Amino acid sequence: MTPVDLVLIGRNEGARLMAALDSVRGAARQVVYVDSGSTDDSVVQAERRGARVVQLDMSIPFTAARARNAGFDALDDPQFVQFIDGDCALAPGYLDAARTCLEAEPQIGMVTGWRSEIAPDASPYNRLCHWEWRRPAGEIEACGGDMMVRAELWRAVGGMNPQVIAAEDDEICVRFRKAGWRLERIPFEMTRHDASMHSFGQWWRRAERTGHGFAQVGHLHPEYFVTERRRALVYGLALPLIFVAGLWLFWPISLAVLAIYGYNWQRSSRGLMRDGIAPEHARTLGFLLMLSKFPNIIGMARFHWRRLTGRAMRIIEYK
Numbered sequence: 001m002t003p004v005d006l007v008l009i010g011r012n013e014g015a016r017l018m019a020a021l022d023s024v025r026g027a028a029r030q031v032v033y034v035d036s037g038s039t040d041d042s043v044v045q046a047e048r049r050g051a052r053v054v055q056l057d058m059s060i061p062f063t064a065a066r067a068r069n070a071g072f073d074a075l076d077d078p079q080f081v082q083f084i085d086g087d088c089a090l091a092p093g094y095l096d097a098a099r100t101c102l103e104a105e106p107q108i109g110m111v112t113g114w115r116s117e118i119a120p121d122a123s124p125y126n127r128l129c130h131w132e133w134r135r136p137a138g139e140i141e142a143c144g145g146d147m148m149v150r151a152e153l154w155r156a157v158g159g160m161n162p163q164v165i166a167a168e169d170d171e172i173c174v175r176f177r178k179a180g181w182r183l184e185r186i187p188f189e190m191t192r193h194d195a196s197m198h199s200f201g202q203w204w205r206r207a208e209r210t211g212h213g214f215a216q217v218g219h220l221h222p223e224y225f226v227t228e229r230r231r232a233l234v235y236g237l238a239l240p241l242i243f244v245a246g247l248w249l250f251w252p253i254s255l256a257v258l259a260i261y262g263y264n265w266q267r268s269s270r271g272l273m274r275d276g277i278a279p280e281h282a283r284t285l286g287f288l289l290m291l292s293k294f295p296n297i298i299g300m301a302r303f304h305w306r307r308l309t310g311r312a313m314r315i316i317e318y319k
Contacts (some may be wrong), residue, residue: 001080001099001103001216002079002081002099002103003029003080003172004028004078004079004081004082004095004099004148005029005030005031005032005071005075005078005079005081005082006024006027006028006030006031006032006081006082006090006095006099006135007032007034007068007071007074007075007081007082007083007084007303008021008024008031008032008033008034008071008083008084008085008086009033009034009036009064009067009068009071009083009085010033010034010035010036010038010042010085010086010087011035011036011037011062011086012038012040012042013038013086013087014040014042016086016087016088016194016196017033017042017045017046017048017086017087018045020086020087020088020089020090020091020125021033021045021046021049021051021199022049022070023075023089023090023091024084024090025049025050026159027080027095028095029250030052030075030078031050031051031052031057031077032052032053032054032071032075033046033052033053033072033086034053034054034055034056034067034068034070034071034254035053035054035055035056035113036056036058036062036067037055037056037058040181043055045156045307052266054070054071054074054270056070058160058192058257061312061313061314061315062146062159062311062315063162063163063164063165063168063315064085064168064171065159065160065161065162065164065168065171065294066160066161066162066226067128068083068145068159068160068168069080069159069160069162071083071106071123071247071258072151072154072159078148078151078291079150079151080098080099080102080148080150080151081148081149081151081154082095082098082146082147082148083145083146083147083148083171084145084146084191084195084318085145085146085150085193086188087113087193087194087195087196087270088146088191088193088194089118089190089191090190091113091188091189091190091191091192092260093099093188094113094188094189094190094191095148096205097106097186097188098111098112098113098148098186098188098190098202099148100270101184101186102148105182105184105266107181107182108181108182108183108184109150109153109176109179109181109182110143110147110149110150110153110173110176110181110183110184111146111147111148111184111185111186112140112143112144112146112147112148112183112184112186112190113146113185113186113187113188113189113190113191114133114134114185114187114188114192115133115146115191115192115193115194116130116134116189116191116192116193116210117129117130117195118192118194118261119194121150121161122198123198123201123284124288125197125198125199125202125203125206125288126195126196126197126278127281127285127287127316128134128196128285128289129195129197131191131199131255131272131275131285133193135185136185136186136276136278137186138184139171139182139183139184140172140173140183140184140185141174141177141183142169142173142183142265143169143173143183143185144169145168145169146190146191146225147169149176150181150217152158153176153179153181157170157172157175157176157179158205160172161220161277162239163212163313164213164216164217164220164313165212165216165313165314165315165316166209166212166216166299166316167210167212167213167216167217167225168210168212168314169216170219170225171216171221172215173197174220174221174224181295182269195316195319196319197319202318202319203235203288203294203318204295205293205316205317205318206318207294207296207299208296208298208299208302208316209299209300209315209318210292210295210296210300211232211295211297211299211300211303212297212298212299212300212302212303212316213225213299214228214229214232214296214300215229215299215300215301215304215307216303216304216313217232219303219307222273231293232293232296232297232300233295233297233300234293235261235264235290235293235294236293236294236297236298236299239257239260239261240257240294242251242254243257243258243301245247261290264285264290265283265286265287265290267286268285268286268289268290269282269283269285269286269287269289270282270286270287272285275283299316302316
């Protein structure tokens with residue numbers, strides 16, 4: 001049976017980190033916790049639970065990609081490596097299920113499962129995350145940061161790109177596929193995530209970070225995030241400009257723009273209802289999906305401004 005090692009990353013996760021560490025204890029051969037400058041007792045708690053602790057050099061701008069690379073590098077002779085975030089608890093039995101998939105399918109290089117929110121009803125923002133995580137099983141193009149990877153593949157592509165501050169998981173998945181490997185989502189509960197988003201400001205910053213990821217990964221791989229970037233440009237930039245122009249030139253144009261937004265809201269809401277979301281929640285989430293194009297375009301603009309001015313690619317935090 002192929003051994004599985006585990007890399008967990010975090011900063012100031014508090015009780016979430018303790019739950020994550022408790023969920024992985026005894027489940028993997030090696031557990032490495034990469035701490036990114038915590039000011040709480042994260043390092044102490046990780047050591048108490050038997051994890052090998054790597055403290056990231058915070059004089060260099062932090063990215064989750066850099067933390068995962070450091071965790072992988074700290075492992076002794078890894079073969080299959082499971083990555084999870086410090087705000088996630090591992091579901092019982094998942095490591096065995098993912099390992100079985102990799103052992104049975106030599107052409108598969110990466111396996112993921114289903115992530116779900118611990119408290120989806122705590123806020124509409126948590127509920128939206130819960131919906132986002134629940135994607136169909138089968139062959140996939142990309143996934144989030146919770147993944148089990150063949151160590152040989154990780155080495156072959158050089159790990160994650162430490163300059164990518166958001167959607168670094170998408171970016172490495174693009175390179176996995178370009179290297180000729182299949183990626184698979186198995187129909188198995190993988191992790192329980194705690195988004196802990198309770199304010200509009202948190203959600204807005206997260207959506208800005210998402211837009212930054214669209215632009216940065218799209219810049220590195222122009223064929224990826226094409227639809228997402230186009231939607232942000234249309235709904236977050238072009239239509240607002242047309243709306244303002246209509247106010248000055250011909251007011252029915254502005255009214256038509258509002259109608260387009262209304263149609264988009266209704267279409268998103270109906271799609272969420274088809275996914276099983278209750279109508280009263282679907283309308284709220286549909287509105288957030290429509291509204292997200294505005295912070296998305298801000299995040300995209302921020303990436304290109306940083307790129308053109310040579311500024312550091314610093315993370316956009318929401319909690």
